[in-house]
């Protein structure tokens with residue numbers, strides 16, 4: 001789909017093949033936008049052979065030789081997936097995974113006690129919630145503590161103002177992510193095996209400059225907390241900075257078109273689409289659309305915890321109830 005227009009109380013969807021579809025409502029469920037390019041890498045003029053900007057859209061290990069090295073930018077779940085894909089596709093060379101803090105997702109453990117969901121706000125502020133979770137973690141297991149607050153994270157996010165949300169993203173998000181989005185034990189075993197065999201290393205630091213050389217790419221980076229730059233030579237760089245939601249940097253044709261028409265605008269923190277409390281997209285005039293709604297990770301500015309499938313499922317069920325007016329009747333018929 002390339003386009004949506006609101007006309008005469010209806011929406012008209014413009015398809016790639018030139019066809020048009022008319023509907024009473026449209027729901028944008030476009031998933032995540034691909035990662036943005038790292039500024040130092042974007043300016044280096046690397047060929048697609050040397051730089052994979054979207055790890056989901058390209059082969060990763062093709063043409064790499066065993067003595068070569070690969071730099072994976074980002075150390076979250078996307079990086080983990082990419083490392084597994086590289087090694088299961090036969091790449092035996094060195095892999096360096098780098099991010100500002102070098103934090104990677106923690107291991108999940110099976111067989112823990114059942115999670116006791118917290119249903120009321122245990123702390124007034126997002127930052128205090130993290131402190132509360134730390135104390136709970138000491139009393140049981142940090143995984144149980146993190147999972148127990150899942151039912152109220154959307155509520156905590158909703159009650160925080162833009163400044164508190166921004167502070168959470170700046171200081172706590174990386175720590176939240178590695179505790180919240182964990183590795184299955186088998187995956188953690190494989191990653192630890194690669195680290196032990198020295199094929200994989202995680203590094204904390206900042207990429208400052210990238211230079212294309214005839215046989216490789218020279219990456220100049222500064223380890224976290226150090227002054228001196230280091231040089232790393234790799235055959236390929238793979239962008240694993242994770243899915244993004246900043247509409248203003250998006251190249252997606254539908255998103256660009258809707259922006260141009262003024263039908264959508266970024267949320268205050270540029271995490272995705274601005275929506276109202278009922279899920280209608282909010283346009284550049286600040287007025288919510290009557291006919292176009294959005295769900296999924298692009299609504300994380302409003303809900304925060306809406307990336308994993310169970311949370312999206314709840315959001316979809318609530319939207320479906322509203323669309324058929326079942327919320328007035330208690331949901332009969334759904």
Ligand SMILES: Cc1cc2nc3c(=O)[nH]c(=O)nc-3n(C[C@H](O)[C@H](O)[C@H](O)COP(=O)(O)OP(=O)(O)OC[C@H]3O[C@@H](n4cnc5c(N)ncnc54)[C@H](O)[C@@H]3O)c2cc1C
Pocket residue numbers: 001002029030031032077078081243254295296297306307308309310312
């Ligand atoms: C590395 C990684 C690991 C993850 N692991 C987990 C996990 O273990 N558990 C979990 O619950 N979640 C996980 N997630 C998150 C989860 O996969 C996503 O948040 C979820 O798939 C989003 O669902 P969605 O339906 O909103 O979007 P998607 O599943 O991305 O689907 C969007 C669809 O919209 C289509 N589309 C986009 N634009 C257009 C257009 N203009 N016209 C027509 N179609 C369009 C796309 O082609 C796609 O089919 C992970 C995510 C990542 C990146």
